[in-house]
Amino acid sequence: xxxxxxxxxxxxxxxxxxxxxxxxxxxxxxxxxxxxxxxxxxxxxxxxxxxxxxxxxxxxxxxxxxxxxxxxxxxxxxxxxxxxxxxxxxxxxxxxxxxxxxxxxxxxxxxxxxxxxxxxxxxxxxxxxxxxxxxxxxxxxxxxxxxxxxxxxxxxxxxxxxxxxxxxxxxxxxxxxxxxxxxxxxxxxxxxxxxxxxxxxxxxxxxxxxxxxxxxxxxxxxxxxxxxxxxxxxxxxxxxxxxxxxxxxxxxxxxxx
Amino acid sequence: xxxxxxxxxxxxxxxxxxxxxxxxxxxxxxxxxxxxxxxxxxxxxxxxxxxxxxxxxxxxxxxxxxxxxxxxxxxxxxxxxxxxxxxxxxxxxxxxxxxxxxxxxxxxxxxxxxxxxxxxxxxxxxxxxxxxxxxxxxxxxxxxxxxxxxxxxxxxxxxxxxxxxxxxxxxxxxxxxxxxxxxxxxxxxxxxxxxxxxxxxxxxxxxxxxxxxxxxxxxxxxxxxxxxxxxxxxxxxxxxxxxxxxxxxxxxxxxxxxxxxxxxxxxxxxxxxxxxxxxxxxxxxxxxxxxxxxxxxxxxxxxxxxxxxxxxxxxxxxxxxxxxxxxxxxxxxxxxxxxxxxxxxxxxxxxx
Numbered sequence: 001x002x003x004x005x006x007x008x009x010x011x012x013x014x015x016x017x018x019x020x021x022x023x024x025x026x027x028x029x030x031x032x033x034x035x036x037x038x039x040x041x042x043x044x045x046x047x048x049x050x051x052x053x054x055x056x057x058x059x060x061x062x063x064x065x066x067x068x069x070x071x072x073x074x075x076x077x078x079x080x081x082x083x084x085x086x087x088x089x090x091x092x093x094x095x096x097x098x099x100x101x102x103x104x105x106x107x108x109x110x111x112x113x114x115x116x117x118x119x120x121x122x123x124x125x126x127x128x129x130x131x132x133x134x135x136x137x138x139x140x141x142x143x144x145x146x147x148x149x150x151x152x153x154x155x156x157x158x159x160x161x162x163x164x165x166x167x168x169x170x171x172x173x174x175x176x177x178x179x180x181x182x183x184x185x186x187x188x189x190x191x192x193x194x195x196x197x198x199x200x201x202x203x204x205x206x207x208x209x210x211x212x213x214x215x216x217x218x219x220x221x222x223x224x225x226x227x228x229x230x231x232x233x234x235x236x237x238x239x240x241x242x243x244x245x246x247x248x249x250x251x252x253x254x255x256x257x
Numbered sequence: 258x259x260x261x262x263x264x265x266x267x268x269x270x271x272x273x274x275x276x277x278x279x280x281x282x283x284x285x286x287x288x289x290x291x292x293x294x295x296x297x298x299x300x301x302x303x304x305x306x307x308x309x310x311x312x313x314x315x316x317x318x319x320x321x322x323x324x325x326x327x328x329x330x331x332x333x334x335x336x337x338x339x340x341x342x343x344x345x346x347x348x349x350x351x352x353x354x355x356x357x358x359x360x361x362x363x364x365x366x367x368x369x370x371x372x373x374x375x376x377x378x379x380x381x382x383x384x385x386x387x388x389x390x391x392x393x394x395x396x397x398x399x400x401x402x403x404x405x406x407x408x409x410x411x412x413x414x415x416x417x418x419x420x421x422x423x424x425x426x427x428x429x430x431x432x433x434x435x436x437x438x439x440x441x442x443x444x445x446x447x448x449x450x451x452x453x454x455x456x457x458x459x460x461x462x463x464x465x466x467x468x469x470x471x472x473x474x475x476x477x478x479x480x481x482x483x484x485x486x487x488x489x490x491x492x493x494x495x496x497x498x499x500x501x502x503x504x505x506x507x508x509x510x511x512x513x514x515x516x517x518x519x520x521x522x523x524x525x526x527x528x529x530x531x532x533x534x535x536x537x538x539x540x541x542x543x544x545x546x547x548x549x550x551x552x553x554x555x556x557x558x559x560x561x562x563x564x565x566x567x568x569x570x571x572x573x574x575x576x577x578x579x580x581x582x583x584x585x586x587x588x589x590x591x592x593x594x595x596x597x598x599x600x601x602x603x604x605x606x607x608x609x
Contacts, residue, residue, distance in 0.1 A: 060366040060524065066514045
């Protein structure tokens with residue numbers, strides 16, 4: 001998902017190299033992803049736990065009960081994951097906006113629906129964990145929102161800082177291209193020769209982008225050892241989020257015991 | 258990427274040349290530039306510091322007093338007595354003295370606290386019947402199987418309210434006394450309005466009465482095994498606090514998330530002197546009717562008196578966490594500024 005159009009790729013074929021060199025998805029970046037998920041899970045559990053374990057609502061009533069704590073953790077998680085997607089998306093079309101803000105709005109809508117009186121009357125025993133009123137009674141406390149704000153800061157800011165450092169010290173070729181594009185708004189319009197006159201063979205464009213065959217490279221696994229600056233791509237990020245949620249789920253189940 | 262040119266024939270399946278299908282939609286393309294990231298970090302550090310200081314000042318204004326009465330003073334005798342199950346029917350009272358140095362200004366809340374009581378155990382939390390406590394007649398006489406073994410007693414009579422959660426209800430009671438120059442006065446407590454509005458009015462309802470009295474409605478059910486009184490005698494003087502909507506029962510049924518928790522017992526009634534401004538400083542005592550045994554799970558019991566603010570009770574963690582976070586963000590911002598200055602300022606690394 002890049003702001004660089006396919007015309008630019010014709011002009012600068014070197015931009016294809018990160019994908020070919022497997023820079024974005026390899027063992028190191030996956031391990032970094034797991035470590036980030038562990039860190040996020042620890043923050044997402046222990047910060048609300050420490051902030052909530054001995055306090056009450058502003059009118060003195062209970063806030064440290066099981067359902068309120070669960071709603072607090074879920075809200076933190078949804079906001080952190082959506083903020084991560086916000087950071088990863090470099091090319092914001094209307095569709096991106098719709099799905100990002102729409103998913104947050106859907107979460108709140110579903111939470112309040114599940115916590116509504118009507119649904120509780122229909123299924124009192126099914127919804128006995130997320131019962132009526134929890135969303136309303138816990139999410140209207142300023143204490144809750146301050147905890148959510150702190151948790152999100154602690155989860156997101158390290159990522160932003162690390163990315164900034166990598167962009168400044170060792171930018172990947174994609175970063176350089178984006179910076180170049182930002183400085184000069186238009187790549188000079190090149191007349192795109194119709195491919196028919198260029199192609200003399202019937203090979204597909206995938207083969208056309210290679211300078212030589214990669215058969216021996218693939219079989220020798222050398223391409224996995226390239227020491228180039230790596231940053232995970234969006235696809236890896238969705239795997240990261242899955243790992244993130246699984247690890248977080250373990251923590252929540254663990255506390256139930 | 259180019260298309261397959263080896264396919265012959267008309268290009269009928271080629272997608273339209275619209276902006277949507279050719280991924281040429283107008284878009285915003287943000288990038289982490291120094292002019293965006295660095296001021297953002299400094300601003301966040303400032304916001305966190307201000308929040309931390311404000312919260313710290315708010316929390317410092319609240320006061321809290323905890324009195325652990327598991328084995329303190331004369332409660333030791335009650336503690337020993339409750340070790341024996343056959344003494345469960347006997348009453349035991351004890352008294353603890355404590356003093357307050359600084360007056361509690363404003364509304365004062367009294368809580369009972371338990372330590373090491375895991376209300377968040379999954380099997381315990383499942384052991385309840387919300388349909389029965391919603392007042393459904395079908396569930397009243399046939400409680401759900403989740404309540405086993407607390408659904409029927411040994412004679413087969415259904416239990417109302419069923420389940421382990423209701424059965425283990427906390428049943429100590431406290432009387433607070435303030436020692437003035439003229440002698441001891443009982444501190445008046447309000448024992449109503451302890452629960453969430455939705456708990457009291459939506460989630461828990463008594464079964465429909467239809468010209469019957471409450472004991473008649475509960476005909477054919479019995480009390481949980483650990484209770485001394487049946488549910489329709491929890492507060493016979495107030496029909497709005499009797500049966501399934503009793504405030505103490507509701508407060509207990511809202512399971513706590515952690516093993517060390519406190520639950521609301523009452524508010525200070527501030528209509529009369531000398532409690533119009535709160536709790537004055539001085540000597541106090543709490544007389545406890547000691548019923549709840551805690552030695553089985555190595556737990557502790559305590560009475561907590563506290564004032565609250567807009568932020569809630571007294572919890573120092575969040576203000577300190579905000580201040581620490583603000584320090585960390587400031588440190589990170591300085592590091593980022595140094596990195597930007599040395600490496601990326603003139604676009605040195607951006608040569609294509």
